[in-house]
Each structure stands twice: as structure tokens, then as C-alpha cells.
Amino acid sequence: MKKILVTGASGWLGAEIVRTLLARGDAVVAADIVISPATAALASRDPKLTAVAVDLCEWPQVMSLMTAQRPDAVIHAAAVVGVIQCADIPIKANRVNVEGSINLFEAMRLAGVKRVVHVSTEETYGDFLAPTIDEEHPQKPVSVYGATKLAVEHYGRMYSRDHGLECINVRTCWVYGPHLPRPRVPRTFIEAALRGEPLHVDDGAQLAVDQVYIADTVAGLLLALDKPRHRYDSYNVATGVAPTIADVADAVNRAVPGARISVGSLGPYRHGGVVLSATKGALDISRARTELGYEPQYDLQRGIEATIEATRAAFAREAVTGDQR
CATH class of the missing domain: 3.40.50.720 (NAD(P)-binding Rossmann-like Domain)
Structure with missing residues (x-):
């Protein structure tokens, strides 16, 4: 130890x-x-x-x-x-x-x-x-x-x-993942979907991020x-692939029946709608695989579904206790 x-x-x-x-x-x-x-x-x-x-x-x-x-x-x-x-x-x-x-x-x-x-x-x-x-x-x-x-x-x-x-x-x-403290993708998409609220973001659909x-x-x-x-x-240490913000919205829509999450391409992605994002992509994880034996266990869909499950449980607790995160 x-x-x-x-x-x-x-x-x-x-x-x-x-x-x-x-x-x-x-x-x-x-x-x-x-x-x-x-x-x-x-x-x-x-x-x-x-x-x-x-x-x-x-x-x-x-x-x-x-x-x-x-x-x-x-x-x-x-x-x-x-x-x-x-x-x-x-x-x-x-x-x-x-x-x-x-x-x-x-x-x-x-x-x-x-x-x-x-x-x-x-x-x-x-x-x-x-x-x-x-x-x-x-x-x-x-x-x-x-x-x-x-x-x-x-x-x-x-x-x-x-x-x-x-x-x-x-x-x-x-x-x-579950309980991400900052209001950004995918948390914002998941919470809107679970509340049954449509969410459309005007900008950033094509930003690809690992x-x-x-x-x-x-x-x-x-x-x-x-x-x-x-x-x-x-x-x-990442996944080695880079879904777009639109792909993340699609993953949430697949996982939550009736979800209406969409992203437009009117402009570039801005953090918090304010700070322009750097150009992103995927991180090559070959070194971590070879040297550390690292292998990611969660692709985007599995990770989104795990986060949805935990968020749904948190919403249920809020409904019982009246607490808000």
C-alpha cells in the first residue's frame, strides 16, 4: 500500500x-x-x-x-x-x-x-x-x-x-461524466433532454473535440x-477520436427518447458563448497505449448513457428532497 x-x-x-x-x-x-x-x-x-x-x-x-x-x-x-x-x-x-x-x-x-x-x-x-x-x-x-x-x-x-x-x-x-460541475457540453444537452426541454445552440456544430x-x-x-x-x-490520455458537438447532440437524442437537442453552424464554438475555442481534434493515444497499457473503456455513446443514468438518478433525488444542484 x-x-x-x-x-x-x-x-x-x-x-x-x-x-x-x-x-x-x-x-x-x-x-x-x-x-x-x-x-x-x-x-x-x-x-x-x-x-x-x-x-x-x-x-x-x-x-x-x-x-x-x-x-x-x-x-x-x-x-x-x-x-x-x-x-x-x-x-x-x-x-x-x-x-x-x-x-x-x-x-x-x-x-x-x-x-x-x-x-x-x-x-x-x-x-x-x-x-x-x-x-x-x-x-x-x-x-x-x-x-x-x-x-x-x-x-x-x-x-x-x-x-x-x-x-x-x-x-x-x-x-x-456524472455531475460535471461546469455548465458545458454534454451536461447542458443531457439536462435539457431529461427535463423534456428542447435545446438549440446556434453555433459550433462542427467543432470536433476528443x-x-x-x-x-x-x-x-x-x-x-x-x-x-x-x-x-x-x-x-483521451479516446483517440473526435466527435463534433453535433455528434454529441445526436448521441443524447439517441439515448433519451423524445429529446430535441440541436446545434447550428452559424458561427464558431465559444466557451460559455463568449471565449472563442481553439481548433480541436483528436488526441493520438498511441504513446499511452504502448507505454502505460492505457485503453479507453467508454466511447461517446457509452459515456453519454452512463452520464444520463447518473443524472436521471440525481434528478430523482432532487424531486424527493427538494434540493437543487
């Missing part, structure tokens, strides 16, 4: 990482700026889980966490996540994503913790120059989010070269965590 520190552990992806690590028998230190009630409740039930409130932007807190817990490795999921979220608060995004990561790497160096798996993103590539791209594609981000994540990758390389850390970057794409179910993302992260030796410091 290893002890794994998970940053951003009360977030959507971080919480799934924590649950998966616990299920396979690891001890987990769940760190976040605020410990969610769900994480606290899980820690009260499972002695393998320790929950610690820590602000990665505050150096003394990070160093105290690392020296007190002495984890075997780190999965670094803490960040201001998303293109529009970072565009709205660029200074805070830089402080949390970049400065917080430097604090983490420095604390690891001083405490003798060597391996960190950083949750990175396709946004580091910027505009895709081909329908499918591999890890050697130029990294020219066009969003604040992508720029901060690329900076973290580069700082990780410096710490690896100069201090012997092993900073591994897992670049995923549009991760989705959409990755959350369980596949977590599986790839843990494979990178577990690999004894790495020849590479970056892996694309």
Missing part, C-alpha cells in the same frame, strides 16, 4: 481520483483549499483517507503538508480549471495554477518526494494543426488556462532536470502513477 497525496481532492476530478485510489487499497491524503462535506464524510468512514485543508498558494502550508505527510507520490489536480473560468480571473489563475505548482514542486524537493503526476490539458497545444495530434505537436496555447498549464509543465521539467523530481504530465481533453469519460481519465492518471520508469514526461 502506498500513500498518495491528491491535490484538488475535493474537486470533481480530484474526488474521483481519491475514491479510485481508496478502492484499490492505497492510503490517500486529500488536500484542498476547502474540504468538501463529501470528502470529510468519506474520511470519517475510511481510515485510509486523511483530509487536509491547505492553500497551495501559501508556502508554509504546503511545506507543512509535505513534511507531515511524506507521501510516496503526488497526483496534482488542483487548479483553476477551464478556459472561460481562467479568462475571467487571469491573475488568480496564474497564482493558483503556476505559483501553487511551484510551491508544490519545491516542497517535494525539500521533503524528498520524487514523483508527481500533473493533470494537464490539450489546451497547451493551442490550435490543432491536424485532425489527430500526438505529444510532439507544438505547444502554443491560445487561452489563459492553456498558458498556465504549459508553464506548470515547463517548471516540472526544470525541477526534474535540476532536482531529480519526476514530473509526469497527463494531457487529457474535454473530460465529462471527449473523455471521467473514469478513463482517472485510469490513465493511475497508470502513469504506477509505471516504474518513464521514457517520456507527457502522455495524451
Whole structure:
């Protein structure tokens, strides 16, 4: 049994990482700026889980966490996540994503913790120059989010070269699944369909994006965590195919009888209807397959159906309790 520190552990992806690590028998230190009630409740039930409130932007807190817990490795999921979220608060995004990561790497160096798996993103590539791209594609981000994540990758390389850390970057794409916290595709399509409401989006039908179910993302992260030796410091973890936004709408319509979800092509896709998306496509996952043994288990239709099932159950609970997400 290893002890794994998970940053951003009360977030959507971080919480799934924590649950998966616990299920396979690891001890987990769940760190976040605020410990969610769900994480606290899980820690009260499972002695393998320790929950610690820590602000990665505050150096003394990070160093105290690392020296007190002495984890075997780190999965670094803490960040201001998303293109529009970072565009709205660029200074805070830089402080949390970049400065917080430097604090983490420095604390690891001083405490003798060597391996960190950083949750990175396709946004580091910027505009895709081909329908499918591999890890050697130029990294020219066009969003604040992508720029901060690329900076973290580069700082990780410096710490690896100069201090012997092993900073591994897992670049995923549009991760989705049950209870996605941001109102974007496919959540918006699924919720409208389950409510019996028609939804038409005027723009972005032809944007092709590799959409990755959350369980596949977590599986790839843990494979990178577990690999004894790495020849590479970056892996694309996605599906290797890129459905269009219109394809996602069709998948929802197939899965929910009577659903009326449609997307037009009047203009390009904009995050939140505001921030222009980079040109996307599919991530070549050959390296992750060969080096990690990664194989995605969810194609788009299966992932959409799993998300619909969980969302339908959440709606039923809301109807009984009166709670709204």
C-alpha cells in the first residue's frame, strides 16, 4: 500500500481520483483549499483517507503538508480549471495554477518526494494543426488556462532536470461524466433532454473535440502513477477520436427518447458563448497505449448513457428532497 497525496481532492476530478485510489487499497491524503462535506464524510468512514485543508498558494502550508505527510507520490489536480473560468480571473489563475505548482514542486524537493503526476490539458497545444495530434505537436496555447498549464509543465521539467523530481504530465481533453460541475457540453444537452426541454445552440456544430469519460481519465492518471520508469514526461490520455458537438447532440437524442437537442453552424464554438475555442481534434493515444497499457473503456455513446443514468438518478433525488444542484 502506498500513500498518495491528491491535490484538488475535493474537486470533481480530484474526488474521483481519491475514491479510485481508496478502492484499490492505497492510503490517500486529500488536500484542498476547502474540504468538501463529501470528502470529510468519506474520511470519517475510511481510515485510509486523511483530509487536509491547505492553500497551495501559501508556502508554509504546503511545506507543512509535505513534511507531515511524506507521501510516496503526488497526483496534482488542483487548479483553476477551464478556459472561460481562467479568462475571467487571469491573475488568480496564474497564482493558483503556476505559483501553487511551484510551491508544490519545491516542497517535494525539500521533503524528498520524487514523483508527481500533473493533470494537464490539450489546451497547451493551442490550435490543432491536424485532425489527430500526438505529444510532439507544438505547444502554443491560445487561452489563459492553456498558458498556465504549459508553464506548470515547463517548471516540472526544470525541477526534474535540476532536482531529480519526476514530473509526469497527463494531457487529457474535454473530460465529462456524472455531475460535471461546469455548465458545458454534454451536461447542458443531457439536462435539457431529461427535463423534456428542447435545446438549440446556434453555433459550433462542427467543432470536433476528443471527449473523455471521467473514469478513463482517472485510469490513465493511475497508470502513469504506477509505471516504474518513464521514457517520456507527457502522455495524451483521451479516446483517440473526435466527435463534433453535433455528434454529441445526436448521441443524447439517441439515448433519451423524445429529446430535441440541436446545434447550428452559424458561427464558431465559444466557451460559455463568449471565449472563442481553439481548433480541436483528436488526441493520438498511441504513446499511452504502448507505454502505460492505457485503453479507453467508454466511447461517446457509452459515456453519454452512463452520464444520463447518473443524472436521471440525481434528478430523482432532487424531486424527493427538494434540493437543487
